[in-house]
Every structure is written in C-alpha cells, then in structure tokens.
Amino acid sequence: QERKQYGPLGWNIPYEFNLSDLNISMKQLQMFLNDYSEIPFNALIYLTGECNYGGRVTDDKDRRLMVSLLKNYYNSKVVLDDKYSFSPSKIYHITENTSLQGIQAYIQSLPLNNTPEIFGLHDNADLAKNVNETRRVLGNILLTAAMSSESKGGxxxxxxxxxxxxxxxxxxxxxxxxxxxxxxxxxxxxxxxxxxxxxxxxxxxxxxxxxxxxxxxxxxxxxxxxxxxxxxxxxxxxxxxxxxxxxxxxxxxxxxxx
Known part of the structure; x- marks a missing residue:
C-alpha cells in the first residue's frame, strides 16, 4: 500500500496489485521451503512474476522489470550470505539474529519513514511524488475556490x-x-x-x-x-x-x- 504513493512510477502501465497476490506468493514460498530440500528459485520467480503478480501485467517490459525485481529476493545469496542486503544503503538486510526478539529488534531499528530505495526506486522518486501531491492539492484548492465563487453568486x-x-x-x-x-x-x-x-x-x-x-x-x-x-x-x-x-x-x- 505504501508503494501506491509513488503511483505508476517505474512502470509503463499502472497496475492494481492487491493483498491476495501477496498472500498466495507467501503461501507458495512457505510450501516450497517446507516440502523441498533445495529451494527452486526459478519456479518461485515464475509463479510469482508470471502467474500471481504477472497475471495482471500486460506490458512485456513491465514483466521483465518484475522478474528483475524478484531476482533480488529469490536467489541463493539470500540463504548463503549472512550479510546480504536488499538495498544499496545496506539498511534493509537479513538479520543475523533470527529469533523472535532479534527480528523485533531489527524491525524497531528501521527508519520510521521509508525511503524510495525500499521499493527499488531512485531517491529522486520522492521529488516526483512531492510534485504530484502538490499539484493535486493546488488543483483541489482551485476547484474549491471555483465552487465557493459559484455558491456566492459568481x-x-x-x-x-x-x-x-x-x-x-x-x-x-x-x-x-x-x-x-x-x-x-x-x-x-x-x-x-x-x-x-x-x-x-x-x-x-x-x-x-x-x-x-x-x-x-x-x-x-x-x-x-x-x-x-x-x-x-x-x-x-x-x-x-x-x-x-x-x-x-x-x-x-x-x-x-x-
């Protein structure tokens, strides 16, 4: 839901992904982890990128983008490298302490305000988001002014x-x-x-x-x-x-x- 504040930035076509896409992808990941001795990363990428989320994606370039994003998370380094990071700043990574208390402590250490990099976007994405929000606010103010003028007999x-x-x-x-x-x-x-x-x-x-x-x-x-x-x-x-x-x-x- 937090990704929505950036709109379709990064995609050729806007898509309406929902919670059901995330839930089915999580259940499939859990099933593969429990039932297989080796993690089938290619199968996970295909199911998530081509079937679950990919079923809504109609643009070929957008589908390639989705597969590239998934490869950052579905790969052997996530399992083998204890210091594997999901972002250039190294803020978002797999915590070495995988106990409940360790995971909770790691979550508490994360920034309160998410930066664009957590969504795979450049820092300039914040500028585009702020410009769009400003335009929307100013547009609503102008619309309100017009309605106010009309109500006053203009x-x-x-x-x-x-x-x-x-x-x-x-x-x-x-x-x-x-x-x-x-x-x-x-x-x-x-x-x-x-x-x-x-x-x-x-x-x-x-x-x-x-x-x-x-x-x-x-x-x-x-x-x-x-x-x-x-x-x-x-x-x-x-x-x-x-x-x-x-x-x-x-x-x-x-x-x-x-």
Whole structure:
C-alpha cells in the first residue's frame, strides 16, 4: 500500500496489485521451503512474476522489470550470505539474529519513514511524488475556490461560455487532405509524404474532437442538453486554463496550457 504513493512510477502501465497476490506468493514460498530440500528459485520467480503478480501485467517490459525485481529476493545469496542486503544503503538486510526478539529488534531499528530505495526506486522518486501531491492539492484548492465563487453568486456559467466562444473563434480550420494528397502524393521517392498524410489525419481528428466537445459543452452550460461528468471536467479545466483529460488523451504530448 505504501508503494501506491509513488503511483505508476517505474512502470509503463499502472497496475492494481492487491493483498491476495501477496498472500498466495507467501503461501507458495512457505510450501516450497517446507516440502523441498533445495529451494527452486526459478519456479518461485515464475509463479510469482508470471502467474500471481504477472497475471495482471500486460506490458512485456513491465514483466521483465518484475522478474528483475524478484531476482533480488529469490536467489541463493539470500540463504548463503549472512550479510546480504536488499538495498544499496545496506539498511534493509537479513538479520543475523533470527529469533523472535532479534527480528523485533531489527524491525524497531528501521527508519520510521521509508525511503524510495525500499521499493527499488531512485531517491529522486520522492521529488516526483512531492510534485504530484502538490499539484493535486493546488488543483483541489482551485476547484474549491471555483465552487465557493459559484455558491456566492459568481457568474461562472457566463465566464465558461465566454471562454468557449473565444476558443471556438480562435480555432484554426481543418487541413484540406485532398489538396495535400495532390500536392504531396505518396510515392516511393518521397517517404515523408506518408508521414505528412498521417499527421494531417490525426490533427484533423484532434481539432474535430475538441471543436465538437466545445460545442456540446456550450449547449450543456446553456441547459439545452444534459451535463455529463466529462463535460463538467472540461468546464473546470478550461476555467483554469488547463487541458481537459478528454482532449489530452487524443492530443500530442505537450506541457503547454490552454
């Protein structure tokens, strides 16, 4: 659960691992330790990385990452090396005193605040986490301010309509794909013309989706159609000059605001 505060950092795709994945992996580890004279590390890595946790992993690179992480814990050095450490700082290691009192004493000696290295992350992961938390807090403050302004009789709807109208007026016309195809035909000698055609299609699709979203949003603010959750998110975002999520999912990567 503590790993969740760093979000999907380190993974290509966010995954929702849960306690059942941990429990089945622990039971399998206990079973192999009790029933086999030699620990089958490869089998443990496969079951944990490909079946238990890996059953949720869809990205090939993420699966490779998971197997690499497991090899830090499922290997012969853990058993043979009394000073084997799970982290570069040597803070997290196997205690030599394996009695109940010894394990309790070791747990008490661990830092109260976990550093990113316990999760296999670089120290800079804290910076990314803090930046995301700050953005979330500031976003909630802005949202609260907007709701407070609305409750005091502020004309938020009129402001939204004004912004929508300004965006629609500034909207560039779509590219003429037929004219571009005649001027830049797709031929063997001009391979970049294929890229140009694909970019024109994608750009026209993006501008068309945004313009349609603005038109529907304007009707919803006016009360002509039902306001959906996506439209509310668009309203709030454009009010603060942010890119709505529904637009960003269809857009090019960019750090610019509206």
């Amino acid at each position: 004309d938020v709807e009129a402001k939204n309509i004004q912004i929508i109208d300004e965006l629609i007026d500034k909207f560039p016309p779509q590219f003429d794909q037929e004219a571009a195809a005649k001027k830049y035909p797709i031929i063997y000698e001009q391979s970049m013309n294929t890229v140009l055609k694909q970019e024109l299609i994608r750009y026209n699709r993006l501008t068309g989706a945004i313009k349609k979203s603005l038109g529907e949003d304007r009707k919803a603010v006016k009360g002509f159609i039902v306001m959906t959750a996506e439209m509310e998110e668009v309203n709030t975002s454009i009010l603060f000059g942010k890119i709505p999520r529904s637009w960003a999912s269809k857009s090019y990567p960019s750090l610019k605001q509206i």
